[in-house]
Structure formats: structure tokens, C-alpha cells
Amino acid sequence: MSASSDNAAPPLRVLVTGAAGQVGRALLEAAPAAGVTAVGFDRTTLDVTDFFAVRRAVKAHAPDVVINASAYTAVDRAQTEVGEAFAVNREGPRLLAAVCLGAGVPLVHVSTDYVFDGTREGPYTEDAITAPPSIYGMSKMAGEMAVREGLPGAHLIVRTAWVFSATGQNFVRTMLRLARERAVLRVVADQHGSPTAADDLAAALLVMARRLVADPSVSGTYHWAGAPPTTWHGLAEAVVAAARTHGPVAVHTVEPITTADYPTPAPRPANSVLATAKAEAVFGLTPPDWRSAVARVVARLLAEG
Numbered sequence: 001m002s003a004s005s006d007n008a009a010p011p012l013r014v015l016v017t018g019a020a021g022q023v024g025r026a027l028l029e030a031a032p033a034a035g036v037t038a039v040g041f042d043r044t045t046l047d048v049t050d051f052f053a054v055r056r057a058v059k060a061h062a063p064d065v066v067i068n069a070s071a072y073t074a075v076d077r078a079q080t081e082v083g084e085a086f087a088v089n090r091e092g093p094r095l096l097a098a099v100c101l102g103a104g105v106p107l108v109h110v111s112t113d114y115v116f117d118g119t120r121e122g123p124y125t126e127d128a129i130t131a132p133p134s135i136y137g138m139s140k141m142a143g144e145m146a147v148r149e150g151l152p153g154a155h156l157i158v159r160t161a162w163v164f165s166a167t168g169q170n171f172v173r174t175m176l177r178l179a180r181e182r183a184v185l186r187v188v189a190d191q192h193g194s195p196t197a198a199d200d201l202a203a204a205l206l207v208m209a210r211r212l213v214a215d216p217s218v219s220g221t222y223h224w225a226g227a228p229p230t231t232w233h234g235l236a237e238a239v240v241a242a243a244r245t246h247g248p249v250a251v252h253t254v255e256p257i258t259t260a261d262y263p264t265p266a267p268r269p270a271n272s273v274l275a276t277a278k279a280e281a282v283f284g285l286t287p288p289d290w291r292s293a294v295a296r297v298v299a300r301l302l303a304e305g
Contacts, residue, residue, distance in 0.1 A: 015063035018070030026202035048092035089139035097150030113161035118269020134266040165198035189233035189256030194225035197293030223274040226290030
């Protein structure tokens with residue numbers, strides 16, 4: 001089945017951290033149709049590195065499950081803001097796990113493809129060796145370890161990749177803006193990954209969370225991302241093609257370039273395609289086609305002007 005709501009399912013109470021981010025917003029938007037009562041906190045209303053604040057929030061709202069969508073995601077800035085990255089990406093999950101353990105509440109923690117070094121041929125499975133080349137990836141890997149150690153048997157770690165939506169800072173929004181401004185786009189074509197729409201991910205996370213509450217034996221690490229695999233260049237071409245269905249755009253060429261042509265402070269994995277077979281088998285989900293999601297995100301952004 002796809003990640004859709006079950007009208008016969010009992011209500012589920014979910015506490016969402018990182019509610020102002022792409023995934024957090026999508027979770028709150030998807031909740032009602034999924035039969036979920038969700039309360040969200042962003043970094044201004046809940047500091048995930050403050051144990052007592054987290055404990056108060058969980059005690060006050062008594063959720064059936066917590067979904068941690070909070071993260072420090074400035075990949076390049078993390079190379080110099082090491083403390084900030086580890087505070088949110090390691091200490092936050094560690095404290096959430098501790099609070100959830102004390103409250104008897106399971107935790108769903110969102111992680112990333114950047115925990116892998118990108119040297120593997122073919123999709124990464126959940127048991128592949130993690131060896132992140134960037135500070136961001138290291139901090140996210142540390143967060144995963146903190147959840148596993150702090151809440152064994154009552155957690156899901158869900159790695160995803162290349163998240164995009166109509167809100168927040170993301171590649172699809174940037175490419176659409178540049179396509180309306182520039183004649184030529186030069187985009188990296190030797191990094192391979194799995195683009196994932198935030199709303200598709202949110203729907204899957206709610207299905208997973210409901211199952212975890214009902215059956216803690218599914219606890220563990222899973223991958224969930226869009227299909228089929230592509231490159232940043234391929235994703236950019238899809239954005240431009242979707243935009244053209246609504247009218248002319250300035251861009252006429254999307255030029256493929258190499259990673260060496262576009263150096264960044266933080267190294268990126270050359271391959272971070274995620275295998276999703278485990279989540280498909282356990283949760284009965286079907287990988288979403290990111291191309292359809294790009295079309296609807298572009299349509300929404302253009303309609304909003």
C-alpha cells in the first residue's frame with residue numbers, strides 16, 4: 001500500500017519537534033487526514049537540547065509517540081559550526097531518547113543519507129557501514145547512535161535524502177528561482193541520490209509511527225526516500241521541465257558539471273541512493289515517485305507567484 005491514512009485506525013497523539021522545518025510542517029499538515037492529533041514545536045518554542053523543557057512538553061501533551069524532525073541542516077556551515085551541529089543533531093536526540101524512555105513513549109528519529117561516504121556501488125542498505133565525510137554527517141550519525149543506545153527497542157531511525165517541498169530552503173525551490181532568472185544552469189551530475197518530497201516522507205513517517213506504537217518489535221533503522229535514483233542535474237532538469245508546462249522560463253540549458261567544478265566546504269557523497277526494501281516489507285509502503293512530487297511542488301510555487 002502507499003503511505004495513506006486508515007480511517008478505521010484509532011486516533012494517534014504525536015508530538016513533533018522541528019515543526020518549522022520542511023518535514024515538521026509536512027507532518028502537521030498530513031496529520032488530520034491520517035487520523036493523527038499532532039502538536040508541533042519549533043526551536044523557538046522547544047529547545048531540544050534542554051532536558052527539562054523536553055520533559056515538560058512530553059508530560060504536558062502525553063503523546064503516543066514523538067517524531068523528531070528537528071535538525072541542524074546547514075551542511076557547509078557545519079564544517080565551522082561544529083558545536084552547534086552536534087548540539088542539535090546529537091544532544092537533541094540523546095535527550096529526547098532519555099525523556100521518551102522515562103515516559104514510556106517511543107521515538108521516531110529522522111536521519112540522513114549523509115551518514116554514508118558515498119563510495120559504495122549501488123543503493124545503501126540499512127546495515128551498510130556508516131562513514132560520513134562531513135561534520136553534518138558525523139553529527140547525524142552520532143544522533144542515531146544516541147537514539148539506539150538511549151531507547152533500545154522503542155525507536156525508529158528513518159534515513160531519508162534530498163528533501164524538498166514548497167517551503168523552506170531546498171534544491172527544488174532554488175532551481176525554480178534560477179530557471180526563471182538565468183539562461184544557463186550548471187548543475188552537478190556526478191552525485192547520485194534519492195530525492196524525497198517532504199509530504200511523501202511525512203505520510204510514510206505517520207504510518208511507521210502508528211505501527212511502532214502498536215508493535216514495538218519493528219523498532220530499528222529504516223530507509224525511506226523517493227524513486228527512481230537520479231543526480232542533482234537530473235532533478236534540476238525535472239524542475240525546469242515541470243516549470244515549462246506552466247509557461248516559458250528564462251533557462252534554455254541545464255549543463256551537467258562535476259563535483260570538482262563546484263567545490264563546497266563540506267564533501268558530499270558521490271552515491272547516497274537509499275535502498276527502501278526493508279521499509280516496504282515491514283510497513284507495506286510503496287516508494288513515492290519524486291517526479292510527480294516535483295510537478296506538484298513547482299505548480300504550487302508558480303501559483304503562489
